[in-house]
Amino acid sequence: MLTHLTLINFALADHLAIDIAHGFNVLTGETGAGKSLLLDALSASLGERTDTNYVRYGSNKADVTATFSYEDNSPEAIWLKEHELDDESGEIHLRRVIFATGRSKAWINGRPSSLSELKEIGRLLVQLYSQHSQQQLLEPPYPKHWIDRYSNFYQPAQAVRDAYSLWQKHIRQHQAALDAQATRKQRIETLQLQLEELEEPVQLDYKEIEQEFDRLSHHEHIMQDCSYSLAALDDAEQNINQEIASILRRIESHSGRSEQLSEIYNSMLNAQSELDDATSNLRQFIDRQSFDPERMEELNTQLESFHRLARKYRTQPEQLKMEYDAWQLELQKLHELEDPETLAEQVELSYQDFLAKAEHLDQIRRAAAEPLAKQLTEQVKQLALPEAHFEFKFEPLDQASSEGLSFIQLLFTANKGIPAQPLARVASGGELSRIALVMQVMNAEKTDAETLVFDEIDVGISGGTAEIVGRLLADLAQHVQILCITHQAQVAAQSDQHLLVQKRQTDPASSTIFKLEEDGRIQELARMTGGVEISETTLQHARQLRNLKFQHA
Structure with a gap:
C-alpha cells in the first residue's frame, strides 16, 4: 500500500x-x-x-x-x-x-x-x-483479454500460445525438409567429392610447410650469416664475449665505490649470461642444419597443391582446413536431416496437442462468458442505463491462431427489445465511459x-x-x-x-x-458543485453529499 x-x-x-x-x-x-x-x-x-x-x-x-x-x-x-x-x-x-x-x-x-x-x-x-481506457473497449482483442483476466485464465491461454508456437515450428521444419529433399542428394555427392579431395592436404599445416620451404630456399645465406655471427661472438681471436669479459673485470673493480656502477655491473653480468646462452644455441643450430634437395622438392609439391586447391575453391591456402571442417559439418547435418514423413508426424502430433488445449480454453471461456456478461449487465444498469444488456458472441475463426479458436465480441444494447450489437457500433461516448468504468472496477477486484x-x-x-x-x-x-x-x-x-x-x-x-479536514471538504465539494461563488445552498448540498457516505457506510 x-x-x-x-x-x-x-x-x-x-x-x-x-x-x-x-x-x-x-x-x-x-x-x-x-x-x-x-x-x-x-x-x-x-x-x-x-x-x-x-x-x-x-x-x-x-x-x-x-x-x-x-x-x-x-x-x-x-x-x-x-x-x-x-x-x-x-x-x-x-x-x-x-x-x-x-x-x-x-x-x-x-x-x-x-x-x-x-x-x-x-x-x-x-x-x-486512465480516462482513455474506454478506447480499449473498441479494440478487437479486448473482450477476450478481459474474460481471461477476470477469470484468471492466464495459464491455459499461455499454454495455447506455446502449443501453437511449437506447431508452427514443426510446420516450418517439415516444409524445409520438403524443400531440401530435391537438392539434398546432389549436395551430399558434391560435399563428399570436395572432402575426399581435401582429406590428405588438410592433414598438413600450411604455415609450417611454408616456413620450412622458405628456410631451405635460403639455406646458404642463413649458414653464411650464422657462421659469421658465431665467429664474431666466440671463435675469432678478438671476439665479443672476450671483450665483454674484459669490460666486466674493469667495472667490477670499481663497483664497490658506486651504487650506480654496481647496478651497471649487474646489468652487464646478466647480459653476458644471455649472450653466452645465445652463442651456445647458435652453435647448436649451425651443427644441426643440412640441406636436403629432396625434402625441398617435396615441400614445393605440397605448396603447389595447396595453392591449386585454394584457387579452385576461391579461398586462401591457410583457410582450406576451415572450409574442410565446415563441409564436414554440413554433410553431417544433411545425413541427420529427418525424413519429411517423420516431420509430418510431428506436425500432426503438435497440432493435436494445440487443438486439445485450444478447445479446453474455448470451453472455459464460453462457460465464464455468460455469468460474466450478467454481472456486467447488473453493474452497468446502476449507472443510469436501466435497460442495458451484454452478451459475448463467439465466432469460430477461419484459421486457428495463438489466441484460440474463436473471435470473441462483446455485444451491447441500451434499449429494451432491441437485439444486442457489437459494442463499438452502437454505444455512445457516454455509454462507453460508464461501461469502461464498470469493467475496470470489476478487473480491479481481481x-x-x-x-x-x-x-x-x-x-x-x-x-x-x-x-x-x-x-x-x-x-x-x-x-x-x-x-x-x-x-x-x-x-x-x-x-x-x-x-x-x-x-x-x-x-x-x-x-x-x-x-482537507471535514470543513475544508465541505468547501471543496461546494466549489465542485456550485462553481466560484459558494452559497449556503451549495454548502448545504455538499453536506448532504457527505451525509450520503455515512448513510451507506
Whole structure:
C-alpha cells in the first residue's frame, strides 16, 4: 500500500511530502492546478517513461520517492527477497531522479536499480486506470483479454500460445525438409567429392610447410650469416664475449665505490649470461642444419597443391582446413536431416496437442462468458442505463491462431427489445465511459496490486450516476487502497481522505497538495458543485453529499 510520496523540484512542485491513507483517497482541484502532478510523480517512481518537462524550471534535476508498506509472503515481498532487496523496515522505497539533461537514475530500498526492475516491482504494487481506457473497449482483442483476466485464465491461454508456437515450428521444419529433399542428394555427392579431395592436404599445416620451404630456399645465406655471427661472438681471436669479459673485470673493480656502477655491473653480468646462452644455441643450430634437395622438392609439391586447391575453391591456402571442417559439418547435418514423413508426424502430433488445449480454453471461456456478461449487465444498469444488456458472441475463426479458436465480441444494447450489437457500433461516448468504468472496477477486484489509481475515469457521468460510481469505488476500497482524480463532487464525497491541489502564484509558479479536514471538504465539494461563488445552498448540498457516505457506510 502507498503510504508516502515525496516530490522535490518535480514539475510545479518545489517540495511536497504527502501521506496517503488506506481506503478511498480522492484528489481534486481547479483546472490547471496540477492534479496530474501526483500521478505523474507516482508513475515516474514506478519506472514509467519520463521527460525533461518533469524537472522544475530553474532546477537541474527532479527527485521523487514513493514509500509502500507490504505484507509478508505477498508477491512484492517474494520479489524483494529474490532480488535481495528486502530490509527490516517492512517498507519499499522507490526513488527516481530525473536530470534536466534527459537522463534518470533509480533506486529500490537505497540500492541502484534498473528501470526494468522498477517496472517489475511497480506492477506488483500499483494498477493504473486512465480516462482513455474506454478506447480499449473498441479494440478487437479486448473482450477476450478481459474474460481471461477476470477469470484468471492466464495459464491455459499461455499454454495455447506455446502449443501453437511449437506447431508452427514443426510446420516450418517439415516444409524445409520438403524443400531440401530435391537438392539434398546432389549436395551430399558434391560435399563428399570436395572432402575426399581435401582429406590428405588438410592433414598438413600450411604455415609450417611454408616456413620450412622458405628456410631451405635460403639455406646458404642463413649458414653464411650464422657462421659469421658465431665467429664474431666466440671463435675469432678478438671476439665479443672476450671483450665483454674484459669490460666486466674493469667495472667490477670499481663497483664497490658506486651504487650506480654496481647496478651497471649487474646489468652487464646478466647480459653476458644471455649472450653466452645465445652463442651456445647458435652453435647448436649451425651443427644441426643440412640441406636436403629432396625434402625441398617435396615441400614445393605440397605448396603447389595447396595453392591449386585454394584457387579452385576461391579461398586462401591457410583457410582450406576451415572450409574442410565446415563441409564436414554440413554433410553431417544433411545425413541427420529427418525424413519429411517423420516431420509430418510431428506436425500432426503438435497440432493435436494445440487443438486439445485450444478447445479446453474455448470451453472455459464460453462457460465464464455468460455469468460474466450478467454481472456486467447488473453493474452497468446502476449507472443510469436501466435497460442495458451484454452478451459475448463467439465466432469460430477461419484459421486457428495463438489466441484460440474463436473471435470473441462483446455485444451491447441500451434499449429494451432491441437485439444486442457489437459494442463499438452502437454505444455512445457516454455509454462507453460508464461501461469502461464498470469493467475496470470489476478487473480491479481481481488484481494482486494493493493500490489502484483511477485517473478521471468518471469523465462523462454526473448526478446520481456519479454518486453510484463513488459508492462502487468506496466498496472496492474496503479491500484495496484507491487513489482517484475526479471532477465529480458525488465521487469525492464518498472518499475516506480528500487531497486538494492548489496552484500558488510564486515565481516560478508552484503547486501544493494538502489533506482537507471535514470543513475544508465541505468547501471543496461546494466549489465542485456550485462553481466560484459558494452559497449556503451549495454548502448545504455538499453536506448532504457527505451525509450520503455515512448513510451507506
